[in-house]
Each structure stands twice: as structure tokens, then as C-alpha cells.
Amino acid sequence: MKVLVIGGGGREHALVWKLSRSPRVDKIFCAPGNAGISEIAECIDIKADDIGALLNFARYEWIDLTVVGPEAPLTMGIVDAFKREGLRIFGPDASGARLEGSKVFAKDFMLRYGLPTAEYKTFTSYLHAEEYVRLKGAPIVIKADGLAAGKGVFIAESHDEAIDALKKIMKEKAFGDAGSRVIVEQCLRGEEASFMALTDGDTIIPLATSQDHKRIFDNDKGPNTGGMGAYSPAPVITHETADVVMKTVMNPLLKGLKREGIDYKGVIYAGLMICDGKPYVLEFNCRFGDPETQPVLMRLESDLFDAMKATAEGRLKDINISWKDEASVCVVISAKGYPDSYEKGKVITGLDTLKDEDNVVVFHAGTSINNDNIVTSGGRVLGVTAIGKDIKDAKENAYKAIDKIHFDGMHYRKDISDKAIKR
Ligand SMILES: Nc1ncnc2c1ncn2[C@@H]1O[C@H](COP(=O)(O)OP(=O)(O)O)[C@@H](O)[C@H]1O
Ligand SMILES: [Mg+2]
Structure with a gap:
């Protein structure tokens, strides 16, 4: 089988590395890849968001399975485009990718289906947002609605910080259209963890838990980054808590997706805050986490290609996934x-x-x-x-x-x- 992996970061290297160990996989391409990936796959010079060129490549090379790493092509509808051409692809379509692409969509969705998440309100008017911030007081969290490369969330410890964040997003338009709507939400205190699962819309299989380290310096100091390290498993998610996540987050999520006619096939990633053992959803991502995927896939015993192909084909119920104890x-x-x-x-x-x-x-x-x-x-x-x-x-x-x-x-x-x- 021929596989195309889209993206060129640590997550994609881990995906290519694990896929290359499957006896079913004969050849892997990666667009655009990187120096490490080029040692185990053929890197091709196409950008991860050039959907037209990726589609042509997949057609020309008779790719059996395309795996999308980053969120941008997913929210832009790469899965819709591949499916229209009858090409097998792993990832949610644009309607499902809204869970990551719009924080307002995700929060409203969680509210509709009763998933545990911080109390919030959405604003398009700066004055109304300011009034609400005054009413609620600090600490408070301000979030731009759309994709902002991890820079659109502000944890305001004081009233002034909250106002600065609102101004930056709504007046200075630091994130362009991604900030035309703003969420103001309750600040949760607890320990964060990442909970990923494979789903084909009917079956959902949790992956090993993990924890990221967002800040650049030791002891969680300094600015946020894409992630400076991760480990798996995350002991903060005990077996009991994992059961609660499946019951209160993942199963209602699946039910909601079905109810709304969203055909979600791929990875769903819940960024959780565990407060006194109880999980709350901070956000959803519609793809594998980076760096979490690196330690998680190191522990995966099962064949990743089989699991991904089954996910894309809606046959996930036939799959068992096992993990190393290490x-x-x-x-x-x-x-x-x-x-x-x-x-x-x-x-x-x-x-x-x-x-x-x-x-x-x-x-x-x-x-x-x-x-x-x-x-x-x-x-x-x-x-x-x-x-x-x-x-x-x-x-x-x-x-x-x-x-x-x-x-x-x-x-x-x-x-x-x-x-x-x-x-
Ligand atoms: N309600 C909240 N309470 C406390 N911290 C939060 C809250 N929402 C987000 N955060 C913090 O901000 C970080 C980024 O927020 P998140 O919603 O994950 O956005 P993104 O990853 O898109 O930047 C989280 O990892 C968490 O540390
Ligand atoms: Mg996040």
C-alpha cells in the first residue's frame, strides 16, 4: 500500500515512523516532510495547505491512504476534496474540523450536548465584552474564535490584562477575522492533560493519555509555545477519570456529531483540565497533538496503518489497540x-x-x-x-x-x- 502523510513536523515524523513499521505499507510519501522524515519516506515539495496539488499528487501516484497531520488543511476542506474524488483519507471533513477551527462552534456544541466545560459567553461587540469582564472579574480567560497558531488565548490575572486582551483581539485585530468573535470564559484551576481518541463516527477508541508542556522555560515559566515536551501515560488521568472522560465527553460528543449529521472520521483530541479529579474540556483539536503524538506512538504496540485505514473506512469496530506497559x-x-x-x-x-x-x-x-x-x-x-x-x-x-x-x-x-x- 502507498501512503501519503501531509505535514512536516515532529508529529508527522512520528506518524511516518510508525506507519513504516507496518507490513502492509510498501511506500510512504510526505509533503513537505523534513530531513528526518526523508530517511524513511520520500519527501515531496508540496505545502501542507496546497489542497489542489496534494489531490493531483494522490491521484497520479494512486495513493491508498492519505493521512493529514496539521489542522489547517482539515479546516480548509481537504477531506471533502479527497472524498469527492473517491480517495481514501484519514481526518474529519470541514464540518467536523470546526470543532477546532471555531472555538465558538466547539463551546456551543458542548453546551448543546452537556459536555463539562468552563462557563462562557460569546461577543462580537467590544463594549459588551468589556461589560461582561467587569461583571465577572479576574482571573478570566479571553479567547479569539478562530485559528491563531496557539497565540489567541489570554489567561488574564487582572482586570487590566483582560481589557488589554480584548483590545488586542477586537480593536487592533491582531488575529484578523479569527478574532471577529471572542469568548470570555471562567478560569479553571487544575492540571492539564491530553486525551486523544480514534473515531469513525460510530466507534471510539481512546489512545494512551499524555501531557504536554506549553511554556518555554522550566517550571512552566515564560511564554507559551507549540509544546516543549510531553510524556505518556499521564498519571493525572487515572483509570476512573478516563472512564469519566469517555462517559461525559467522548460518548456525548459522538452522539452530538451524529445528531448534527457530521461524519467525523479521524482523531479527536480533547485538551482537558482535571480539577479535583473531574475533567473539563478546554478545547478540541481535530488532529494528533504535537508533541504528544511522539511519546504516544512510541508506546503503540498495534499496527497504526490498519487502525487508520479502518477509521477512514468506518470499520473501527474491527480494530483492537494495544499499548506497551513502558x-x-x-x-x-x-x-x-x-x-x-x-x-x-x-x-x-x-x-x-x-x-x-x-x-x-x-x-x-x-x-x-x-x-x-x-x-x-x-x-x-x-x-x-x-x-x-x-x-x-x-x-x-x-x-x-x-x-x-x-x-x-x-x-x-x-x-x-x-x-x-x-x-
Ligand atoms: N478556561 C480556562 N481556564 C484556565 N486555563 C485555560 C482555560 N482555557 C484555556 N486555558 C489555558 O490556555 C491554553 C490554551 O488554550 P486552548 O483553548 O487550548 O487554545 P489553543 O491551544 O488553541 O491556543 C490551555 O492549554 C490552558 O493552559
Ligand atoms: Mg490547546
């Missing part, structure tokens, strides 16, 4: 300056020394090849992902591997997974 930890190495403007083109050394390790895989995020060297080309550069008998062991393995890697200005957090170890 834990995994992924530490992201970023470029100097990230998450603001960052350096590029730095030569990365030491990767060869890690190629034969059994318990470590270095997933590439922002890398490319220049004169036979692997060089940095993105803000998040590598996701060093290790497995171990428990989280502590996996963490040690990951950091031991990092000691062998070098590039100028490299930065990584030293405390990935400490929260789980301290539990």
Missing part, C-alpha cells in the same frame, strides 16, 4: 529565540550516534538538508523521544540522548515529566 518521554529542542523569531541554518551534530539505540528515537520537527549537513529550519527543531520502564527511566534515557546532540543556540527544558514523577 512509559515514554519526549523532550523538544528548540532554536535560539523561539517562540519569537528564531535562528535558522545551524548545523546539527551527534544524530548519527543515536541511530542504533533501541529505546530512543529522535523525531525531527524543523530540520532540512544543506550541503549534506542536517541544519535547523524551524523553531522547534527535534523531539528526542525515549521509552523506559517508567517515566523516570524514560526521562533519563531522553536526556542521556540529548547530551550527544549539539547545535548553536539549542534550548530545551530540563524538567519534562517531573510533574508525573513527583506524583
